[in-house]
Structures are given as C-alpha cells and as structure tokens.
Amino acid sequence: MADDKGKGKKEVNQYKPGRQCPKCSSRMADHKNRYACGKCGYTEFKQQKQ
Numbered sequence: 001m002a003d004d005k006g007k008g009k010k011e012v013n014q015y016k017p018g019r020q021c022p023k024c025s026s027r028m029a030d031h032k033n034r035y036a037c038g039k040c041g042y043t044e045f046k047q048q049k050q
C-alpha cells in the first residue's frame with residue numbers, strides 16, 4: 001500500500017489532440033500561428049494571450 005494517490009493525476013502530454021475542423025470535423029494541421037484544415041481549407045488563427 002505504498003501508492004501515493006496524490007500523484008495519480010500526472011498529465012501525459014504525448015498525445016496532442018490538436019484542433020478539430022468545425023466544418024468537416026477532420027483534424028487540422030497545427031501551424032505556428034494558425035490551424036489549417038487540409039480537407040476543406042478552413043483556417044483558424046491561434047489567439048495568443050499576452
């Protein structure tokens with residue numbers, strides 16, 4: 001019973017869910033400052049908080 005349950009919520013960031021295209025629901029390409037859908041051409045710019 002040596003489990004530290006407090007450390008059980010370590011987030012794994014290996015998988016990037018990315019962005020889903022609102023038009024065709026396919027995964028969008030993650031560019032530097034925008035997301036782009038290669039299927040329908042939809043582009044969404046990232047909003048950077050500063």
Ligand SMILES: [Zn+2]
Binds near residue numbers: 024042
């Ligand atoms: Zn699309």
